[in-house]
Amino acid sequence: MRMRKKKSTSEPTSILTIPGLQSAGWPAFLGIAVILIGILAFPVAFDIRFYFVQVGILIMFYATLGTAWGIVGGYAGQHSIGQAAFVGIGAYTSTLLYMKLNISPWIGLIAGMLLSALIAAVIGYPLFRYGLKGDYFALGTVALGLIIFELTTSFSTITGGSQGIPLKYEENPLNFQFPNRTVYYYIIFIMWILTVFTSYKLRRSRAGFEMLAVRDDEIAAARGGISVLKAKLTAFILAGVISSAAGTFFAQFILFLDPGTVMSLGISVQIILVAVLGGMNSYLGGTLGAIILIPVSQFLASTFTERPGTDIALYGVILIILMLFMPNGILGLFRKSPKWRKIVGW
Amino acid sequence: MFASVLVSGLVLGGIYSLVGAGLNLIFGVIKIINFAQGALLMFGAYFSYWIVTWLGIDPYLTLPIVVAGMGLLGYLIQTTLINPVLKQERTSQLLITFGISLLIQNGALALWGPDIRFVKSFVGYNTFEFLGIRIGVSAAIAILGASIIIFLLFVFLNKSKMGTAIRAVSQQSDSALLAGIDVKRVYAIAFAIGSAMVGVASVLMIPIYDIYPLMGEQFGVIAFIVVVLGGLGNVQGAAIAGVFLGVTQNIFAVYVSNQLSVAILFLIFLITLLFRPQGIFIRKMRVS
Numbered sequence: 001m002r003m004r005k006k007k008s009t010s011e012p013t014s015i016l017t018i019p020g021l022q023s024a025g026w027p028a029f030l031g032i033a034v035i036l037i038g039i040l041a042f043p044v045a046f047d048i049r050f051y052f053v054q055v056g057i058l059i060m061f062y063a064t065l066g067t068a069w070g071i072v073g074g075y076a077g078q079h080s081i082g083q084a085a086f087v088g089i090g091a092y093t094s095t096l097l098y099m100k101l102n103i104s105p106w107i108g109l110i111a112g113m114l115l116s117a118l119i120a121a122v123i124g125y126p127l128f129r130y131g132l133k134g135d136y137f138a139l140g141t142v143a144l145g146l147i148i149f150e151l152t153t154s155f156s157t158i159t160g161g162s163q164g165i166p167l168k169y170e171e172n173p174l175n176f177q178f179p180n181r182t183v184y185y186y187i188i189f190i191m192w193i194l195t196v197f198t199s200y201k202l203r204r205s206r207a208g209f210e211m212l213a214v215r216d217d218e219i220a221a222a223r224g225g226i227s228v229l230k231a232k233l234t235a236f237i238l239a240g241v242i243s244s245a246a247g248t249f250f251a252q253f254i255l256f257l258d259p260g261t262v263m264s265l266g267i268s269v270q271i272i273l274v275a276v277l278g279g280m281n282s283y284l285g286g287t288l289g290a291i292i293l294i295p296v297s298q299f300l301a302s303t304f305t306e307r308p309g310t311d312i313a314l315y316g317v318i319l320i321i322l323m324l325f326m327p328n329g330i331l332g333l334f335r336k337s338p339k340w341r342k343i344v345g346w
Numbered sequence: 347m348f349a350s351v352l353v354s355g356l357v358l359g360g361i362y363s364l365v366g367a368g369l370n371l372i373f374g375v376i377k378i379i380n381f382a383q384g385a386l387l388m389f390g391a392y393f394s395y396w397i398v399t400w401l402g403i404d405p406y407l408t409l410p411i412v413v414a415g416m417g418l419l420g421y422l423i424q425t426t427l428i429n430p431v432l433k434q435e436r437t438s439q440l441l442i443t444f445g446i447s448l449l450i451q452n453g454a455l456a457l458w459g460p461d462i463r464f465v466k467s468f469v470g471y472n473t474f475e476f477l478g479i480r481i482g483v484s485a486a487i488a489i490l491g492a493s494i495i496i497f498l499l500f501v502f503l504n505k506s507k508m509g510t511a512i513r514a515v516s517q518q519s520d521s522a523l524l525a526g527i528d529v530k531r532v533y534a535i536a537f538a539i540g541s542a543m544v545g546v547a548s549v550l551m552i553p554i555y556d557i558y559p560l561m562g563e564q565f566g567v568i569a570f571i572v573v574v575l576g577g578l579g580n581v582q583g584a585a586i587a588g589v590f591l592g593v594t595q596n597i598f599a600v601y602v603s604n605q606l607s608v609a610i611l612f613l614i615f616l617i618t619l620l621f622r623p624q625g626i627f628i629r630k631m632r633v634s
Contacts, residue, residue, distance in 0.1 A: 079437055081381075081444070126620040135379050135578065138440060139570045140619060142381075146567055147612040154605040265563075269448060276441065309455030309559070316448030323438045323445065324430060 028343060039189065043182045050181065057185050057253065059294045060192040061246055066274035066286025067195045068242035073272070074280030075208060076235035077215030078128075078137050082145020083271045086116045086240040088263030090247025092152060092159060095167060095257050098175070100158075105176035109248040116244035119144075120237040128232045137232075145268055152259045164258030167251065176252045184253050191249060192287070195242050199283035202238075203345050211235050243271075266312055270297065273315055276322055279329030282344045288330055349479040351600045352593060357485045357554060359592025360492030361547045365565055366572030366584040367496060368543035374516045374579030375536035378428065378439040382447040384566015386541055389450050390416050390548030391557045392458065398465045405465045405553055406487070413545045420541025424534040432533075447566070455559040467553040484553040491550045495543065496585045503581065512536055516579065564608065571615040577625025587626070 043053045065087065073079050093115050094108025103111075127140040152159045159165065171179050178184070202208040210231040213221040222228050251257050261267075270293070278289030300311035326332065334340035369383045393415055394408040423446060431438040469483040476486075503509040514522040515532045523529045547565075555561065572591055576583030591611055599607035618626070 073437075077435075077437075079440060123616075126616070126623070135373075135436075136574070136619065136623065138379060139574060140616075142567060142570065143612050143615050147609055147616075150606075150609050150612070154603075154609065269444075272441070272444075304456070307456040308460070309452035311452075313449050313452035313456055316445040316450075316452065319445030319448065320427060320442050323442045324427070327431070327434055327438045 043185050059290045060188040062274050063287040063290035064192045064195045064246045065271045066289050067199050068239040069271050069275040070280045070286050072235040072239040075211040076232050080141040082141040084263040084267035085145045085148040086243035087247035089116050090244030091251035091262045094248040095251045112244045112248050113241045116240040117237050120240035124233045124236040128229050149259050167255045279331030282331040285331050355593035355596030357488045359589035360489050361551050362572050362592045363585040363588030364543045364547035365569040366588045367581050368540035369569045370573045370581050370584040372540040376533045381444040383569050384562035385447040385450040386544045387548050387565050388562030390545040391552050394549050404468050409549045412549050413542045416545030417538040417542035421534045421538040424537035463557040488550040495546050575618050577627050583627040
């Protein structure tokens with residue numbers, strides 16, 4: 001009797017606590033520790049060419065974006081096709097503040113995130129309200145991606161247009177610029193780990209469960225007292241804010257900005273592919289997808305320099321094949337096993 | 347001046363109408379958004395271009411071949427790629443058409459290069475005077491051709507047996523199946539028609555517009571705006587909305603700002619989504 005009573009009082013919280021990594025025990029934690037130390041030691045431990053550090057940076061950059069996309073595309077089931085718009089907003093906000101008003105990109109990072117949140121809310125609200133179907137959202141985000149691209153290209157007096165805008169280089173950590181470029185590796189590492197941690201925690205929080213409920217059955221979720229609009233908007237804003245932060249980082253890293261490099265449709269495609277390949281419902285999906293896809297894309301881009309377009313055409317083939325035969329991605333293969341399911345957080 | 351702006355706006359609008367009505371037919375019947383619509387337009391234009399180059403015939407004469415070829419392509423896309431994933435989540439269908447679009451568009455870029463190509467029709471740049479307005483013959487053919495095709499589509503959907511089956515499937519695919527309609531075949535035919543209409547649009551536009559691998563991108567995205575403005579699934583609405591957007595864009599481009607003329611369409615799109623997400627016409631989710 002006592003046991004039973006205890007169980008019933010703790011029930012409201014226990015519904016929301018699913019076994020996560022803890023249940024996997026020490027092997028999982030040991031594994032995570034080894035991997036993290038390996039990633040941290042990678043640029044300094046071996047005498048490697050900076051090129052490989054750069055690939056590592058790109059992998060973590062896309063892992064961050066893919067994980068963020070997983071929140072809106074995987075958890076909430078709203079497929080944002082123009083996610084690169086937020087990367088562009090982050091990159092251009094910090095850069096323009098820095099170049100025109102001499103405001104530190106660290107402040108620009110925050111400003112970009114706030115602007116992205118605002119734009120995500122303004123665009124997301126009409127697309128999500130009245131229970132409009134997901135199709136509207138996909139259409140709306142395509143339009144958003146293109147409108148931001150067109151506006152950036154058109155207002156060339158401010159943004160440099162399609163010519164691009166070079167960032168001035170002043171070595172000063174307060175300006176997000178460092179004497180040693182390996183520092184960027186550690187900055188994106190922190191961004192990536194924070195994003196994965198956010199995604200993991202979100203999946204196990206009330207807000208995360210609400211997103212899943214909305215994704216799986218919108219009407220039932222609404223009947224269950226969940227605010228569908230709020231769940232979708234939260235996911236969209238969160239993904240936009242993270243993407244924007246990554247965009248600021250990217251602008252500082254490459255020190256040159258034009259609409260094509262930060263917000264072309266190709267970037268949006270890459271983000272989606274990374275998330276879908278890894279498994280967009282898992283907090284690790286974006287990371288796994290980036291580890292596989294980014295080296296491949298680097299290879300393809302350098303192999304087919306004479307025939308531009310070949311690499312993206314191949315992405316198209318990969319995307320079609322993935323959707324036909326493995327729509328849940330690589331981590332989706334683990335969802336049948338109860339033990340692995342907890343670890344990958346499906 | 348204004349009259350000629352209006353005419354070129356009508357040409358653009360006719361193309362938008364054909365592409366948008368095709369997209370909306372596909373959406374209304376199969377309930378998928380075909381992201382490849384713009385890429386198919388580009389493909390149709392290259393298809394026609396290569397026939398013209400190899401056979402040396404007039405671009406307008408390629409119409410039957412291009413329409414048949416594009417229809418077949420649409421049929422094959424539906425039967426081989428979309429039908430297998432109909433039962434899966436909508437993501438799969440959405441991302442598959444997106445993948446097709448990437449493949450076609452960038453495949454064209456890789457195979458044929460980024461060069462701008464053009465074809466010359468026997469009508470050339472001849473013009474004629476109509477009600478005191480100078481009109482290009484190719485522009486007149488485009489406007490007339492688009493109107494005829496939209497009218498034929500309307501007649502087909504409302505008067506023929508297959509058209510009735512398509513409308514039935516678009517309204518209630520389960521009941522249509524119970525009534526003995528081969529729903530998957532209707533899906534394939536709807537996709538084929540949507541794709542064939544893009545073929546018509548591409549043949550009508552190539553004597554006027556340049557041909558290059560990214561030419562379809564803008565049309566594909568604007569087709570979405572056409573569809574939202576006309577109401578998702580409303581083929582007639584899309585046809586009217588297409589003309590409206592083409593004319594608006596052209597007037598804006600000439601009198602206000604050429605650079606921002608595409609942005610104004612997105613503004614219209616966002617305003618529509620805010621205030622009338624079901625489209626500006628009353629009937630919705632209906633084919634025809």
